[in-house]
Amino acid sequence: MIKNVVSIRLPVAEKAVIRKNRILPAGLSEKEAESRQLPRICVVTGTHGDELEGQYVCFRLNRILAENPQFVSGIVDIYPAVNPLGIDSITRGIPRFDLDMNRIFPGDAKGTTEEVIAAKIISDMKGAACAVDIHASNIFLREIPQVRVNINTAEKLVPLAKELNCDFIWVHAAATVLESTLAWSLNRIGVPCLVIEAGVGMRITQEYGERITVGLLRLMKRLGIWSGPVQEVAEPIVSTDGRVKFINADYPGVFIPKVRHWMNLHEGDSLGLITDSIDGTVLQDVKSPCNGLVFTLREYPVVNPGSLVARVLAVSESGKDKKGAAK
Ligand SMILES: [Zn+2]
Numbered sequence: 547m548i549k550n551v552v553s554i555r556l557p558v559a560e561k562a563v564i565r566k567n568r569i570l571p572a573g574l575s576e577k578e579a580e581s582r583q584l585p586r587i588c589v590v591t592g593t594h595g596d597e598l599e600g601q602y603v604c605f606r607l608n609r610i611l612a613e614n615p616q617f618v619s620g621i622v623d624i625y626p627a628v629n630p631l632g633i634d635s636i637t638r639g640i641p642r643f644d645l646d647m648n649r650i651f652p653g654d655a656k657g658t659t660e661e662v663i664a665a666k667i668i669s670d671m672k673g674a675a676c677a678v679d680i681h682a683s684n685i686f687l688r689e690i691p692q693v694r695v696n697i698n699t700a701e702k703l704v705p706l707a708k709e710l711n712c713d714f715i716w717v718h719a720a721a722t723v724l725e726s727t728l729a730w731s732l733n734r735i736g737v738p739c740l741v742i743e744a745g746v747g748m749r750i751t752q753e754y755g756e757r758i759t760v761g762l763l764r765l766m767k768r769l770g771i772w773s774g775p776v777q778e779v780a781e782p783i784v785s786t787d788g789r790v791k792f793i794n795a796d797y798p799g800v801f802i803p804k805v806r807h808w809m810n811l812h813e814g815d816s817l818g819l820i821t822d823s824i825d826g827t828v829l830q831d832v833k834s835p836c837n838g839l840v841f842t843l844r845e846y847p848v849v850n851p852g853s854l855v856a857r858v859l860a861v862s863e864s865g866k867d868k869k870g871a872a873k
Pocket residue numbers: 593594597681682
């Protein structure tokens with residue numbers, strides 16, 4: 547059933563409405579499901595209006611649940627657009643306020659319009675067994691499917707993150723700015739919240755969406771929300787900040803990549819060229835600083851000094867040896 551989470555009047559006869567689809571076990575009313583205290587998952591996306599990868603995941607998950615109601619054993623809440631004005635206008639922030647929605651949580655029920663929206667979203671998700679917040683990258687970078695987990699919550703979240711069928715779990719250090727995100731606010735009130743980053747801004751990568759959908763069903767099975775079949779998935783690499791290397795452009799120009807995502811690299815291998823199209827000059831041969839795997843790669847060709855070109859996950863000595871042996 548489609549429910550309104552927030553409905554806010556806009557200045558001229560329109561409304562900003564945040565909606566969710568609530569899916570219940572077959573034959574149970576909402577009241578019955580709640581009184582039995584069935585586990586609930588919140589699948590959230592569209593906080594950033596220019597990130598559309600999650601739209602495909604919501605579509606696929608909704609279809610699978612609608613076609614297999616006999617396997618739904620808990621409550622599934624799907625929120626495809628928590629920033630609906632942003633999605634409709636392909637704007638990262640909330641358009642009217644030019645504000646990053648993922649910097650206003652947990653909000654304030656007595657605050658400004660946007661703080662009220664944030665507070666209502668948090669109170670709607672309170673009590674869930676788990677939340678998954680799906681993001682994409684911006685238009686500049688493409689990310690392999692990865693789960694990002696704060697180090698303070700890693701012990702609890704990494705086992706859940708492993709179900710999500712992503713290649714990589716990035717356990718990052720706590721940063722003050724992250725304290726205003728949806729994930730931080732939910733984790734603080736006891737709702738384990740996993741953040742997925744996958745793909746590129748303003749586009750849908752179907753292959754990634756299918757993988758995340760498989761992962762969500764696995765997570766739901768673990769939580770007792772899905773009793774249907776699930777696929778086996780590979781174990782992701784779990785890494786902390788220390789193994790993530792950032793590679794930036796030194797010159798302004800046009801970046802032509804030479805590598806693909808999740809490709810094994812040796813230290814010194816070329817990631818791509820920064821070129822000058824007026825005379826064919828190669829301004830920079832961008833090299834990998836370590837043996838590792840490319841998990842972020844520049845999608846948007848124009849670069850300036852300092853532009854992020856790639857992120858490489860440094861592999862351990864044993865990984866390097868394995869690669870050497872395979873040659
Ligand atoms: Zn985002």
